[in-house]
Amino acid sequence: MTSETARPAALPRRRRTFGAWFRRSGGRHLVAILAAIFALYPVVWIISAAFNEANTLASARLIPRNITFENFSGIFDNDVSPVSTWMWNSFYIGLIAATINVLVAAFAAHAFSRFDFRGRRALLTSLLVMQIFPQFLGFIAFFVMSRQIGEVVPAFGFNTHGFLILVYIGGAAGFNAFLLKGFLDTIPKSLDEAATIDGAGALTQFFRIILPLARPMLAVIFMITFIATFSEFILASFLLTESSKDTLPVGLQTFLAEGYNAKWGVLAATALLGAAPIVTVFIIAQKHIIGGLSAGSVKG
Amino acid sequence: MSELETTTMITTDEVVASPKVALHHSSGRALLVRTVLVALFDAVAIYLIAQFLANQSWAVAALTGVVMLLVNYAYLHPRAQASRWLTPGLALMIVFVAYPVLYTTYISFTNFQTGNLLSRDQAIERLLEVPIRTGESGELLTMHVYRDAADTLALLVGGDETAPYIAALRDGPDDTELRPVADLSGVAIDLEAPPETLEGFELVVGLGLTAENRRLDGAAINVPGGSATVETLKTARIEIGGLRYTHDVERDVLIDAQLGVECPAGEGTFYCDGVPEVEVQRIALISEDSTILCADGGCDDVPLFALDQSLAGWQQVIGFDNYAEVISNDRIREPFFRVLTWNVVFAFGSVLLNFAFGLGLALTLKDDAMRFRSVYRAIYIVPYAVPGFLSILVWRGLLDREFGQINGLLGSLGLPDVNWLADPTNAMIAVFLVNLWLGFPYMFLICSGALTSIPEELLEAARVDGAGAWKSFRMITLPLLLVSTAPLLIGAFSFNFNNFVLIFLLTNGGPPLTGYDVPVGSTDLLISFTFDIAAGAGRGSQFALATAIIVIIFLFLATTSALSFRLTKKLEEIYDQ
Numbered sequence: 001m002t003s004e005t006a007r008p009a010a011l012p013r014r015r016r017t018f019g020a021w022f023r024r025s026g027g028r029h030l031v032a033i034l035a036a037i038f039a040l041y042p043v044v045w046i047i048s049a050a051f052n053e054a055n056t057l058a059s060a061r062l063i064p065r066n067i068t069f070e071n072f073s074g075i076f077d078n079d080v081s082p083v084s085t086w087m088w089n090s091f092y093i094g095l096i097a098a099t100i101n102v103l104v105a106a107f108a109a110h111a112f113s114r115f116d117f118r119g120r121r122a123l124l125t126s127l128l129v130m131q132i133f134p135q136f137l138g139f140i141a142f143f144v145m146s147r148q149i150g151e152v153v154p155a156f157g158f159n160t161h162g163f164l165i166l167v168y169i170g171g172a173a174g175f176n177a178f179l180l181k182g183f184l185d186t187i188p189k190s191l192d193e194a195a196t197i198d199g200a201g202a203l204t205q206f207f208r209i210i211l212p213l214a215r216p217m218l219a220v221i222f223m224i225t226f227i228a229t230f231s232e233f234i235l236a237s238f239l240l241t242e243s244s245k246d247t248l249p250v251g252l253q254t255f256l257a258e259g260y261n262a263k264w265g266v267l268a269a270t271a272l273l274g275a276a277p278i279v280t281v282f283i284i285a286q287k288h289i290i291g292g293l294s295a296g297s298v299k300g
Numbered sequence: 301m302s303e304l305e306t307t308t309m310i311t312t313d314e315v316v317a318s319p320k321v322a323l324h325h326s327s328g329r330a331l332l333v334r335t336v337l338v339a340l341f342d343a344v345a346i347y348l349i350a351q352f353l354a355n356q357s358w359a360v361a362a363l364t365g366v367v368m369l370l371v372n373y374a375y376l377h378p379r380a381q382a383s384r385w386l387t388p389g390l391a392l393m394i395v396f397v398a399y400p401v402l403y404t405t406y407i408s409f410t411n412f413q414t415g416n417l418l419s420r421d422q423a424i425e426r427l428l429e430v431p432i433r434t435g436e437s438g439e440l441l442t443m444h445v446y447r448d449a450a451d452t453l454a455l456l457v458g459g460d461e462t463a464p465y466i467a468a469l470r471d472g473p474d475d476t477e478l479r480p481v482a483d484l485s486g487v488a489i490d491l492e493a494p495p496e497t498l499e500g501f502e503l504v505v506g507l508g509l510t511a512e513n514r515r516l517d518g519a520a521i522n523v524p525g526g527s528a529t530v531e532t533l534k535t536a537r538i539e540i541g542g543l544r545y546t547h548d549v550e551r552d553v554l555i556d557a558q559l560g561v562e563c564p565a566g567e568g569t570f571y572c573d574g575v576p577e578v579e580v581q582r583i584a585l586i587s588e589d590s591t592i593l594c595a596d597g598g599c600d601d602v603p604l605f606a607l608d609q610s611l612a613g614w615q616q617v618i619g620f621d622n623y624a625e626v627i628s629n630d631r632i633r634e635p636f637f638r639v640l641t642w643n644v645v646f647a648f649g650s651v652l653l654n655f656a657f658g659l660g661l662a663l664t665l666k667d668d669a670m671r672f673r674s675v676y677r678a679i680y681i682v683p684y685a686v687p688g689f690l691s692i693l694v695w696r697g698l699l700d701r702e703f704g705q706i707n708g709l710l711g712s713l714g715l716p717d718v719n720w721l722a723d724p725t726n727a728m729i730a731v732f733l734v735n736l737w738l739g740f741p742y743m744f745l746i747c748s749g750a751l752t753s754i755p756e757e758l759l760e761a762a763r764v765d766g767a768g769a770w771k772s773f774r775m776i777t778l779p780l781l782l783v784s785t786a787p788l789l790i791g792a793f794s795f796n797f798n799n800f801v802l803i804f805l806l807t808n809g810g811p812p813l814t815g816y817d818v819p820v821g822s823t824d825l826l827i828s829f830t831f832d833i834a835a836g837a838g839r840g841s842q843f844a845l846a847t848a849i850i851v852i853i854f855l856f857l858a859t860t861s862a863l864s865f866r867l868t869k870k871l872e873e874i875y876d877q
Contacts, residue, residue, distance in 0.1 A: 029672075031664045036679045038737065042694050043682055045705055104389045111385035123386075130397050132861040134798055137827070137850050138400025140407060140834055140843050145400070148357035152348060170396025173389045202381070231687045233801045234831065249689040253805055260697045271694055275686040282685035283678050 046275075049268035071269035081263070083270050085244060086251035090230050093161055093247060097168035098226040102218055104173050109180035110206055114192065127174040135171035136234040142167060146239060159241045167239075168229045176221050183217040184210065220285070227278060248274065338375050342368060356419050363399055367391045401854070408847035409617055411568045415605050416613045423569075423614035424554075427604075430544040432526065432558050441528055442491045443536040445509055445516065446481070446501035453512065454481045454501050455521045456494055457528045457536050464489040465528075466498060467521040476546055478522050478557070509533055524557045554604075563604065569613030573600045580606050622848035631817040636849070638813075639820060639829045642728075646825065647796040650735045651789055657736060658743025659781070662751055663773075677748075684741035692805040695734045696721070699806075724822035727807050731823050734806055735796070742792070750784045751777070790864040794857060800827045818845075826853050 053066040075083045111117075112124060143158065150157015157163060187210060195205045211218070236247040243251065252270065256263055345368040352361035370391055374383040383390075410416075418426065441459040446466065448454070458464035464487075468479040482499040489495070496503050504512060513533070520529040526540035546555045554563040554570040559579060563572035577597045593600045605613060626632055661680070665673055683691065698705045699720040707717045720730045754777060762772040782789075803809055809821035809828045819832045826849060834846035 025667065025670055028664050028667065028670060031661070032672075032676045035661050035740075036676060039679055039683050039741070042691060042698055042737070043686070045698060046694055104392060107385045108389035111382045115382035115385070117382040120382075123390075127393070129861075130393065130401075132794075132857050133397075133401050133854055135397060135400070136800070137798070137853060138397075138404050139831075140847050140850070141400035141403035143843075144403070144407070144412075145360060148352065148355065148360045151355050151357070152351040166392075167396050170392035173392050174397060177389055206385075227687060231689050231801070233689060233804065234827075238831075238835070249801070249805075252689070252693060256693060256696075260700055261703055264697055267693060267697065271686070271690040274690050278687060279682055279685040282681055 046268045046271050049264055050272045052265060052268075071265040072273065074266045075269055075273065081255055081266055082243060082246075082251065083248075083255070083266060086246050086248040087270070087274065089161065089245065089251075090248040093165055093168070094226045094229040097165050097172075097229045098222050100165075101169045101172050101176060101225050102222045104169065105176035105180050105221065106211065106214065106218065107206075108173065108177035109184050110210060112177065112181045113184035113187075114189075114210075124178075127178055131175055131178075135167070136232070139234055139238045142235060142239060158239065159245065161240075161245065164236060164239055167235055168232065172225050172228065176225060179221055180214065180217060183214055187213050223281065223285075334375050338372060341371055345371075356421060359399075359403060363395055366394060370394075404847050405851050405854075407844055408622055408851045409619060410615050410844050411613075411618045411621075412615050412844045412847075414841045416568055416615050418614050420614040420616070424547055427545045427554065427570075428543060428547060432540060432544045439538050440531070441536045441538050443528070443530065443534060444491070444494045445504040445512060445533070446498060447504050447512075448481075448501045452501075453504075453515060453519070454479075455519075455528065455530070455536065456489070456491075456498070457521070457523065457538070458489065458491045459538070462523070462538055464491060465521075465523045466501075467523065469515075469519050470522050470527070473520075476522060476543065478524065478546075478555075524560055559607075566601075566603070567618065568616050569604045571600075572602045572604070572607070575599045575602045575607070581608075618844075622844050625845060626848055626852070629817060631815070632845075635813065635816045635818055635820040635829070639824050639826055642823065643797060643825045646728075646731065646823075647793050647799075650732060650739065650796045650799075651792045653732060653736055654739035654743045654792070655747075655785075655789060657740045658745075659747045661740070661744045662747035663777075665748070666751055680741045680744050682741075683737050684745075688738055689801055689805060691738060692734060692802055695737070696806050699730055699734075721807055722811050724811055727811060727823050731802065731806060735799070735802055738802070739792070739796075746785055746788050747781065750781050753784065754780050786867060787864065790860070790867070794860060797825070797857070797860075798827045798853070799825065800831065803828045804831070818842075 050071055051067045051069070053068040053070065074081065075087070078085070112120065142163075146156075146158040146160075146163045149163065150160070154160070155162045156166060191209055191213075192205055195209055200208065230247075231249055232247070233249045233253075237250045237253075240246055240250065243254070246254070248270075252267070256267060260267075345364055349361045349364050349368075352358075352364060370383075370387055374380050374387040377383075439459050439461050441457040441462055444456040446454040446456060452468055454466055454468045456464060456466040464484050466480065466482050466484060468481055470477070470479065481501055494503055510533070516530050516533065518530065520527045520536075523538065523540075526538060528536040528538045531537050544556060544558045546557070547553075548555060552565040554565070554572075555561075556563060556572060559572070559575060561572045561574045563570035565571075575598065577594055577599050580592060580594075580599050580602055592602050592606060603613070626636055665676055699707075701707060701717065701719050701722070704720070706720065710716070710718065718726055720726050758776050758780075759772055762776055767775065803823055803825050807821065807823045809819075809824035809832065811823075812819070812821045818829070820829055824832075830846045830849045830853075833842050833849070835841065
């Protein structure tokens with residue numbers, strides 16, 4: 001059913017009869033709509049539950065009887081749940097980690113893209129090889145390491161956000177440097193040469209020429225890193241022990257572990273609040289983000 | 301370490317020359333600033349290294365040293381241009397990516413687990429602080445003074461609660477050594493009529509006693525679990541609650557004052573001999589891997605933690621024991637291979653299912669003339685964009701047996717309820733279903749991309765040659781598609797192989813399986829299985845066992861990646877930039 005209908009440059013012919021239209025592409029639309037229902041099924045439930053006054057799982061219904069914002073205020077009411085604390089923790093940890101990470105990755109990418117030095121190939125290879133091992137598999141090593149560091153520098157010890165941020169910065173640096181290197185290679189070297197002739201130093205060249213030109217890619221990498229950090233589970237769960245320090249995934253998981261029914265409304269509101277900005281950005285910037293993601297990192 | 305070269309990639313000679321000239325002229329002040337900053341960095345680093353060394357955190361100290369050297373080289377060596385840009389990232393990669401892999405591997409060869417978290421010195425230090433937990437302080441004891449030919453004084457003490465004991469005077473309050481001059485256990489001593497001589501010591505009485513007044517003033521002896529201090533010439537006050545252990549460094553034996561036994565050092569801890577059987581914890585006696593030997597109410601080879609869980613052992617290299625445990629212990633091997641099998645089935649099946657679904661959808665939407673195409677695309681991106689942990693938590697609610705909307709939907713279609721998460725088979729189906737929802741958009745996107753790059757002429761040619769739709773799909777579209785998506789499919793396989801969040805949040809590995817030495821469930825992946833072992837869901841945190849399994853995962857991933865690199869020759873493309 002695939003190829004015989006794929007006619008190049010279909011003429012802007014208005015549809016003739018419904019029957020003919022259905023034979024031509026109705027089947028396709030049927031499949032596409034079924035897939036869309038599957039894709040949106042949980043989303044619809046999240047939205048309806050988030051605004052449903054009766055906020056338990058048992059009483060959930062597709063069209064709420066009464067619209068309410070109570071579930072959202074529940075997020076910010078610490079008597080109901082510390083969700084807002086967890087959201088803030090995840091947000092600021094992700095923000096700091098992703099910002100520093102992108103900067104560090106840009107430095108490294110610059111070195112790989114603009115300098116030729118001995119060991120360059122070996123370094124690039126080892127960056128790739130290290131990507132084989134997901135960083136979270138080192139959680140026991142990080143546990144020991146954080147305790148040892150904490151004896152000397154308590155701010156970066158076990159059960160601190162400081163250590164977790166450092167771990168996140170280090171974790172994504174290699175891969176992001178890799179993605180960025182590819183992009184920097186596409187910026188013509190003649191620009192650097194011109195700047196050199198004009199007397200611009202190495203730092204000026206990087207901050208005034210390379211970084212501004214790489215802005216779209218930097219934004220994409222920032223987004224990817226931020227979302228990954230925001231959602232990271234294993235390390236946050238293993239390295240943080242206090243509920244008030246938890247990140248959103250870990251906090252929500254323990255919060256829901258005691259039972260879903262009564263907390264359904266708050267979960268739905270949290271999910272909506274957490275996902276809506278990201279989904280919006282994704283749909284607006286889909287081309288860039290998907291390009292970056294399909295270059296290697298994978299979800300699902 | 302190889303010396304980095306600074307030739308820029310700029311090609312013409314004049315241009316290469318000019319930045320160097322410019323650098324030499326302009327970098328005087330910059331160099332000064334850089335030197336000051338590096339010096340400050342070094343000061344902090346050296347302080348940290350000293351502290352880490354003092355705490356015996358050797359590896360972290362070494363790591364700090366490596367970073368320090370790297371920074372010094374990069375920012376002080378005049379020709380290290382590239383490494384100035386590389387160093388921050390490189391240092392972070394070494395510390396937070398490479399080192400954890402190496403350290404994880406190291407732990408897998410040790411006995412690191414609850415009870416063995418400390419280094420040997422730290423463990424002994426802690427043991428020497430353990431107080432005696434029995435006995436009564438403050439009893440006034442009868443005391444007799446003895447003296448030998450070398451003019452050494454010894455005190456015989458005893459009372460209603462305290463068995464007779466004779467020891468030489470201690471040197472001072474800090475002297476904790478027991479100096480018994482005679483073994484009185486099993487000897488009947490009448491404190492009202494003490495023996496005239498004991499092992500070369502003679503009883504001191506009368507004027508002789510008065511003459512020793514000065515030496516006896518404030519003097520004391522150490523007794524098991526405490527000390528007895530002279531009060532008058534005839535009495536001493538006992539103080540118990542001293543420290544339980546003393547360490548004989550030369551013989552490497554721990555002396556237990558509370559039980560009055562000696563404990564030679566062994567693997568990971570000290571092992572006491574001659575311990576009364578009642579003191580040994582029952583769980584340690586009936587444990588399968590117990591090596592305690594008991595006879596006539598006394599036990600030998602009793603590890604300290606069999607006496608008290610809080611008594612620390614130490615971390616020690618034990619070779620391949622953890623790997624041997626995974627292979628040879630039935631109650632670990634069985635769940636391990638069960639989990640491994642499901643893990644491969646899940647990762648492979650998920651990629652296959654998601655790919656088929658995504659490809660089908662991409663083919664359906666391939667026609668440029670199709671209306672609402674961009675609307676569909678935008679809808680399909682939604683599952684991809686929602687942070688995974690949120691959608692998984694929501695799915696778990698939807699799959700709830702009693703209240704979940706999935707069962708509600710089935711109910712309204714007249715179908716029976718399904719116990720999604722508590723039945724092994726259903727839980728596996730649920731895992732595949734949720735992962736399909738999470739993963740099909742990605743497959744749809746990459747397949748859409750790859751389909752557009754297949755030249756239309758090829759398909760046209762096939763059509764002219766009389767190939768049907770199915771045949772041209774199988775012979776042309778699919779092979780070409782697989783070539784371009786293979787690396788991404790391998791990536792998806794690796795990702796799903798370690799898809800911890802899906803399993804942990806959706807089923808928590810469950811439903812649980814019982815009868816094993818490790819916590820395990822029907823849908824556990826190796827990584828969630830490992831996490832539970834390390835987090836101590838079973839019998840304390842078995843870190844070393846967990847790291848052994850992680851190293852096995854490392855090996856598996858390395859093999860998969862090596863094969864995939866060979867398959868796709870990705871590396872070559874990178875170098876051919």
